[in-house]
Amino acid sequence: MNSTTDTTPVDVLVVGAGPTGLLLAGDLAAAGLSVTLIExxxxxxxxxxxxxxxxxxxxxxxxxxxxxDELLATGTTVDRMSLFRHLSLDLGRLRxxxxxxxxxxxxxxxxxLERRAREAGVEFRHETELLGLxxxxxxxxxxxxxxxxxxxxxxxxxxxxxxxxxxxxxxxxRHALDLPFPGTSVIRSIVLADVKLAEEPTGSLSVAGSDEAxxxxxxxxDGYHRVMGWNRKHQVPDSAPIDLDDVREIxxxxxxxxxxxxxxxxxxxxxxxxxxxxxxxxxxVFLAGDAAHVHSPAGxxxxxxxxxxxxxxxxxxxxxxxxxxxxxxxxLDSYHEERHPVGAAVLRTSGAIVRLAMAHNPxxxxxxxxVTRLLNGVRPARDKAMGRISGIGIAYPAGRGAHRxxxxxxxxxxxxEGRLYELxxxxxxxxxxxxxxxxxxxxxxxxxxxxxxxxxxLLVRPDGYVAWASESPDTAALEEALRHxxxxxxxxxxxxx
Numbered sequence: 001m002n003s004t005t006d007t008t009p010v011d012v013l014v015v016g017a018g019p020t021g022l023l024l025a026g027d028l029a030a031a032g033l034s035v036t037l038i039e040x041x042x043x044x045x046x047x048x049x050x051x052x053x054x055x056x057x058x059x060x061x062x063x064x065x066x067x068x069d070e071l072l073a074t075g076t077t078v079d080r081m082s083l084f085r086h087l088s089l090d091l092g093r094l095r096x097x098x099x100x101x102x103x104x105x106x107x108x109x110x111x112x113l114e115r116r117a118r119e120a121g122v123e124f125r126h127e128t129e130l131l132g133l134x135x136x137x138x139x140x141x142x143x144x145x146x147x148x149x150x151x152x153x154x155x156x157x158x159x160x161x162x163x164x165x166x167x168x169x170x171x172x173x174r175h176a177l178d179l180p181f182p183g184t185s186v187i188r189s190i191v192l193a194d195v196k197l198a199e200e201p202t203g204s205l206s207v208a209g210s211d212e213a214x215x216x217x218x219x220x221x222d223g224y225h226r227v228m229g230w231n232r233k234h235q236v237p238d239s240a241p242i243d244l245d246d247v248r249e250i251x252x253x254x255x256x257x258x259x260x261x262x263x264x265x266x267x268x269x270x271x272x273x274x275x276x277x278x279x280x281x282x283x284x285v286f287l288a289g290d291a292a293h294v295h296s297p298a299g300x301x302x303x304x305x306x307x308x309x310x311x312x313x314x315x316x317x318x319x320x321x322x323x324x325x326x327x328x329x330x331x332l333d334s335y336h337e338e339r340h341p342v343g344a345a346v347l348r349t350s351g352a353i354v355r356l357a358m359a360h361n362p363x364x365x366x367x368x369x370x371v372t373r374l375l376n377g378v379r380p381a382r383d384k385a386m387g388r389i390s391g392i393g394i395a396y397p398a399g400r401g402a403h404r405x406x407x408x409x410x411x412x413x414x415x416x417e418g419r420l421y422e423l424x425x426x427x428x429x430x431x432x433x434x435x436x437x438x439x440x441x442x443x444x445x446x447x448x449x450x451x452x453x454x455x456x457x458l459l460v461r462p463d464g465y466v467a468w469a470s471e472s473p474d475t476a477a478l479e480e481a482l483r484h485x486x487x488x489x490x491x492x493x494x495x496x497x
Contacts, residue, residue, distance in 0.1 A: 010034040010123075011321050013142055013160035015130050016167030017041070019051075019106065020289030020306035022113035024164055026065070027314035029120035031427055033321055036158060037117065038128040038144060040167075051106040052218065052226050053300035056091075057391025059098035060412065061311045064424040064464060067112045068098070075104025076221025089386050096392050097412045097421070103218050103226070106303060130172040133163060135283045162317060164286045166310070169273070171291035177282050183275030186296050186351060189235045192268045193227045193247045194220070198260025201225075215254035224265060227251060228297065242269045272296040274347050280336040286313060293343035295350040304391055305346050309339050315427065315462035324444050324487040338396040349388055396465060403469035410460050416449040423448055424464060429486055432458040444486045459485060 014025045017039035025037045054062075054071065062068040077100040081089040092099045118124065128146030135141075140163040144156055165173025174181060201217050215229035229250035244267065248258040276293040280286060289306030313335045320328040387393020398406035413420040415432060423430050423446050430446045434455050450456075459468040459481055468481040 009139060009159035009161065010036045011161050012036075012317060013038070013140065013158055013163045014122075015039075015142075015163065015165050015173050016171075016289070016291070017110070017114070017124070017126075018166060018168065018289065018306070019109050019113060019303050020310045021164070021166030022110060022117050023061075023065075023307050024166060024288065024310035024314050025122045026113060026117035026120050027310070027427065028318055029117060029122045031314075031318035031322070033318060034123075035117075035121070036123045036125060036160070038125045038130065038142075038146075038158070040129050040146070041126060043124070043126040051109075051300070051303035052103055052220070053303075054102040054104060054109065055300065055304045055390045056094050056096040056098045056100070057394065057409070058304040058307050059102060060096060060392075060421060060464060061307060062112075063097065063412070063421045065116065066425055067116065071104060071108060071112055072102060074108040075102050076219055077102055078218065089382065089389075091386060091390065093383060094386060094390055094392060095411055096390070101300070101390075103220055105220070109303065109307075130167070130176065133173070133176045133285065135285065140284050161321065162284045162286070164288060164313065164317075165291045166288045166306070167291050169275075169290045169294045171287065173285065174277060174287055174291050177285060177287075179277050179279070179282065179287075181275045181277055183273055183294075183347075185271055185273050187230060188271040189238075189240075190228060190230050190270055190272060190297070191242055191247050191250060192266070192270070193244065193261075193264050194224045194266040195227055195244070195247070195261040196223055196263040197225050198262065199257070201255075201259055213250050213253035215251045217251070217255070217259070225259075225261075227261065229254060236269070238269050238271055240269060242267050274351055276340075276343050276347060280309075280340055281332060286317075286335065288313060288339075292339075293347065295347045296353070297350070301346050301350055301389065301391075305343065308342070308391060308394070311463045312339050318427070319444075319487070322444075326484060326487055341397075342394055345388070403466075403471075405456070405458065405466045405469040408466050410458065410464050410466055414451050416451045420448070420460065421464070424460070424462060427462050429462060429467065430458075430460040431482070432456075432460060445482065461485075 011033040012028050012035050014021045014035060014037040017037055021037060025035045029035045059068045062071060079090070079092045079100040081091065081101070091101060125146070128144050131143040131145055133140055133142045139159060139161045142158045142160070142163060144158055163173070165171050167173055212232045213230060215227065218226050220226060227247055229247060231250045231253065244261065244264045247264070247267070248261055251258040251261070272295070274295050277287055280288070280292050288309040290302065292309065293305065295302065316331050316335055319325045320332060325331050384393060392409055394409065396407040410420060413432070415423070417423060420430065426446055428444050428446050430448055432448045432450060434457070435449055455471060457470050457473045457478065458466055461467045467485050470477060
């Protein structure tokens with residue numbers, strides 16, 4: 001095939017315009033980098049969507065990008081989850097500005113993230129397919145085929161310093177790297193439907209099952225409800241026809257009633273795998289979202305985990321490309337080191353939920369009963385489960401001797417300068433200190449102070465996790481921490497604020 005190469009390389013080429021790729025591309029462009037995003041689909045988001053829930057941690061990350069409040073207006077919030085009829089999780093106990101699950105279609109998330117990315121300067125190339133890639137010591141060359149609005153792009157090559165594959169479970173990037181995607185198919189023939197109900201279910205989100213079926217129902221807030229169900233005795237290919245009677249029957253078996261469902265605006269059938277790529281980084285190429293891990297829809301963690309992947313990777317790529325780190329390779333490696341264990345944990349959590357929902361023999365039902373009693377009766381266990389599902393309980397490994405807060409998520413602190421997540425909208429590190437001392441002007445640092453008598457000094461990463469902390473830091477220790485994380489050679493000076 002005759003090919004042409006774009007003469008001007010970009011900093012990052014992102015493959016895939018789902019929520020993961022859109023947030024990543026927008027972050028990088030907002031940091032002043034050149035970004036091209038390619039997507040196989042034509043321009044215009046589809047109204048078809050499987051993802052429907054945005055958890056607390058993802059809302060915090062969207063808040064740090066000035067998008068959370070606008071997204072909240074598109075859906076409805078759920079502050080309680082009912083599982084297996086006897087287990088109730090009170091999301092209102094989450095220590096977050098967003099103590100609930102937001103139910104909204106995935107296309108609403110994509111709409112806001114795409115608008116932000118375009119405003120930040122991302123170049124979009126829709127109807128463009130990745131055919132292959134090769135790396136060298138300076139960058140990545142991607143072979144693409146497709147059409148850009150107003151011109152034929154068939155047989156072209158795009159050059160970038162780094163490439164990120166956020167192109168879903170059938171990732172062309174992962175295939176081009178020849179990486180395995182080990183795992184198994186967990187459950188087949190799941191049905192999805194968006195319907196109206198004649199009767200409103202008790203509780204905001206219900207998940208329950210019988211020996212032969214399970215289902216859940218959750219409101220979108222626009223008069224429609226999302227229904228997901230599965231019937232052990234009716235396992236057919238994804239391509240098999242589906243009608244509303246199929247969904248009604250499964251729901252009656254699992255929940256005892258179909259709530260008078262009618263007026264379906266969408267019906268679909270799919271299967272669910274549990275798979276994870278062995279490594280998220282291969283040289284100058286990274287994988288994120290479903291391209292790196294896929295799991296059952298139980299817990300609604302797919303979209304959320306992908307967005308959190310992107311938030312972890314974007315600031316690290318930006319730091320390396322801008323020269324704001326003393327250890328670029330170690331920083332890029334930390335993306336896999338931090339996010340791969342999270343992906344594995346999500347596989348375990350979602351897998352456990354779906355297997356408990358599918359329990360049908362006496363041993364499995366006994367196990368489900370024991371788990372339910374444990375979570376109902378032991379508050380710390382229940383809070384840990386909610387923290388894992390919502391994402392706010394995720395923490396990253398810290399080095400030996402590090403402060404106990406290192407690697408933990410920082411809640412939306414009320415600081416003298418305002419809310420922490422408003423300060424994080426600059427995409428930079430935030431240094432939170434008592435009133436004493438000051439920093440010299442650092443390029444990649446926002447200075448803030450406790451709104452009270454707390455003495456801990458926190459260096460907060462752009463993704464809202466603690467990079468470094470101390471109860472009584474000396475000037476040299478703080479300067480070394482800033483040098484390590486921001487690349488500043490001289491970031492701290494003695495004195496008074």
